[in-house]
Amino acid sequence: MLRVENLTVSFRTDEGRVTPVQGVDFAVAEGRTLGLVGESGSGKSVSTKAVMRLLPGNAGIDPASRIRFTDRQGEEIAIEGLKPGARALRRLRGGEIGMIFQEPMASFSPVYTIGNQIVEAIGLHRGLKGAAARDLAVGMLAKVGISNPGARVDQYPQELSGGMRQRCMIALALSAGPRLLIADEPTTALDVTIQAQVLELMRGLQRDLGMGMIFITHDLGVIAQIAHDVAVMYLGTIVETGPVRAVLKSPAHPYTRGLIAAIPRLDRIEVRLHPVPGDIPSPSARPAGCPFHTRCADRIAGLCDRVAPPVAKLGEGRATRCHLYAERNAA
Amino acid sequence: MKDIAREALIEVSNLEVAFEIGRKGLFGGRRARLRAVDGVSFDIRRGETVGLVGESGSGKTTVGRAILRAIEPTGGRVLYHGARGDMDLAHASQSDLRRIRPNLQMVFREGGLDLATLSGAALRLFRPRMSLVFQDPYSSLNPRMTVRDIIAEPLVASGLVTDRAEVDARVREIAARCKLNLEHLRRFPHAFSGGQRQRICIARALVARPDFVVCDESVSALDVSIQAEIINLLKDLQDEMGVSFLFIAHDLSVVAQISHRVAVMYVGKFVEYAPVRSLFFHPRHPYSHALLTAVPEPDPDLPFAPERLDGEIPNPAKAPSGCRFHTRCPFVRDRCKDEAPEWREIAPEHFIACHHAEEFDFRRTEAPAGE
Numbered sequence: 001m002l003r004v005e006n007l008t009v010s011f012r013t014d015e016g017r018v019t020p021v022q023g024v025d026f027a028v029a030e031g032r033t034l035g036l037v038g039e040s041g042s043g044k045s046v047s048t049k050a051v052m053r054l055l056p057g058n059a060g061i062d063p064a065s066r067i068r069f070t071d072r073q074g075e076e077i078a079i080e081g082l083k084p085g086a087r088a089l090r091r092l093r094g095g096e097i098g099m100i101f102q103e104p105m106a107s108f109s110p111v112y113t114i115g116n117q118i119v120e121a122i123g124l125h126r127g128l129k130g131a132a133a134r135d136l137a138v139g140m141l142a143k144v145g146i147s148n149p150g151a152r153v154d155q156y157p158q159e160l161s162g163g164m165r166q167r168c169m170i171a172l173a174l175s176a177g178p179r180l181l182i183a184d185e186p187t188t189a190l191d192v193t194i195q196a197q198v199l200e201l202m203r204g205l206q207r208d209l210g211m212g213m214i215f216i217t218h219d220l221g222v223i224a225q226i227a228h229d230v231a232v233m234y235l236g237t238i239v240e241t242g243p244v245r246a247v248l249k250s251p252a253h254p255y256t257r258g259l260i261a262a263i264p265r266l267d268r269i270e271v272r273l274h275p276v277p278g279d280i281p282s283p284s285a286r287p288a289g290c291p292f293h294t295r296c297a298d299r300i301a302g303l304c305d306r307v308a309p310p311v312a313k314l315g316e317g318r319a320t321r322c323h324l325y326a327e328r329n330a331a
Numbered sequence: 332m333k334d335i336a337r338e339a340l341i342e343v344s345n346l347e348v349a350f351e352i353g354r355k356g357l358f359g360g361r362r363a364r365l366r367a368v369d370g371v372s373f374d375i376r377r378g379e380t381v382g383l384v385g386e387s388g389s390g391k392t393t394v395g396r397a398i399l400r401a402i403e404p405t406g407g408r409v410l411y412h413g414a415r416g417d418m419d420l421a422h423a424s425q426s427d428l429r430r431i432r433p434n435l436q437m438v439f440r441e442g443g444l445d446l447a448t449l450s451g452a453a454l455r456l457f458r459p460r461m462s463l464v465f466q467d468p469y470s471s472l473n474p475r476m477t478v479r480d481i482i483a484e485p486l487v488a489s490g491l492v493t494d495r496a497e498v499d500a501r502v503r504e505i506a507a508r509c510k511l512n513l514e515h516l517r518r519f520p521h522a523f524s525g526g527q528r529q530r531i532c533i534a535r536a537l538v539a540r541p542d543f544v545v546c547d548e549s550v551s552a553l554d555v556s557i558q559a560e561i562i563n564l565l566k567d568l569q570d571e572m573g574v575s576f577l578f579i580a581h582d583l584s585v586v587a588q589i590s591h592r593v594a595v596m597y598v599g600k601f602v603e604y605a606p607v608r609s610l611f612f613h614p615r616h617p618y619s620h621a622l623l624t625a626v627p628e629p630d631p632d633l634p635f636a637p638e639r640l641d642g643e644i645p646n647p648a649k650a651p652s653g654c655r656f657h658t659r660c661p662f663v664r665d666r667c668k669d670e671a672p673e674w675r676e677i678a679p680e681h682f683i684a685c686h687h688a689e690e691f692d693f694r695r696t697e698a699p700a701g702e
Contacts, residue, residue, distance in 0.1 A: 263555055269587055
């Protein structure tokens, strides 16, 4: 449904050009959830904002990038070529591709009730008005597990708790009937018991509605529970992709291995944790060759620090960008 | 982790922190009272890390601040067994507090401390002495001060060390222990990454060789690989210096890796306090069990079956009657609604507040450590 190929995004800044996303490929199929995982500054939010064309004015999408979305009529839209403010783009945002963010308070307007805002979205994207739109809004709130939705619909966002607001945000995004939902750290700001509720809710809704979903998070535990496929990002590139189970159980790329080893576990108590050595380089000083070579224990001198590794296919839908595997493929 | 001594460093009994909230009525009617911390008792031993977990609004941050008198407690005692004798921090005079201030420190997450919540007197006490200990990029990592001056602040401000050469020596020593590059001491904080800034904060908290440090969400804002590094660092420093930590965090798996004992807090009260292995692998309170099952593990083979908790965390200003967890507890009975459970020792060192704890078996399997 969504295919992103060779996506490169750069920003003009006072310190020169910064390229937080470089040559990223990913795809989402109907009814599947792609987990996009990475540490801060890895480019996960920037690449999905590019899909929605929600980047700030000083950002540029490289002309060689392709962002292709197949809409409900089966027509392929080249999102990268749309003009800002184009009709097609407005129809896409919300109607075809919904988005929810970490902090719902920043997405809701404080001066309209929850109901007003959902009804507005329903009117824009589904052409329903008046009582019909309101009934649908109440129905959506009930669907996301809001108790007493008939009364909540007339409340303002700031009258609700954080968990409740995030449910309303999901109801708002879903009320336009999107076929793809992009969720950017939707549970990060929530308490763990509320996060569990929201994860179960999203898992259920995604299954029932058959939506495609991109779920962005830094938490591999959340990925394990919600995603079918995972893409691991490091410094603006995807270093490894594949089915969640395979990637988490037998990570291929040294960075994925390091990341999984560093996670403090709840089912065992360790004497020492295993951090990934070194610091993440700044995106404005991206290392030459493989971006991870400065921290990698398995780097091949003279190769990893010079040549960007090609994508190596590992079978079963898995791929990684690492010279260790490229060598093996060639052999 | 070394074995820790049995002697208590801090003994908290019946700690209470209440705030008056809401507007006064037109005719001066009584304002509502919010008990953010409502009768909490526990102790922290020398060289021990006590983890304090709970969800938002549980009062865990208020406990940490009240122990150090960054917030005025409204009841209870905080007995501190210092090198120069015992002192009840909850009732100590401002001048006594000032004297022992270098021994008690705080490390917050970046941007964590809201100075507006400190009372006037506490603020006067903390500004000259401690403002630079808080992990707030605006007030603590002063962009116009070099890293050396930032780390030296607690020594200089307390008048503990006045000789410049000695201050330098102490700063270099603690900076090296915190694995900071000594050549960077003359730089300004903006040049550092999040992990390095956190190490600067830890160095500053430890430079006066305190015996107690409150770490409030100190690693929450960090990426997982840096988080692991900081946790290892805190453990090493504890082994070397024998400092005690109160480690406040919402992330249970982090708390599991650093703590000797762990307390679980819910709406102003402790519900469970136990040695780390008992708490994580044999929890006795339904809320602890619910918290543990709510954490998604990065292993697709571990089933994710969170205990279903209905509704939301209650507003502490309208705390439920009886057991505060009864509105969400899957095992609630009539007794829980009216009668508050007493704080009792269900097994050696394992404290709990639940009427029916004996009936539950929440045991979890512990995976073999490391691969």
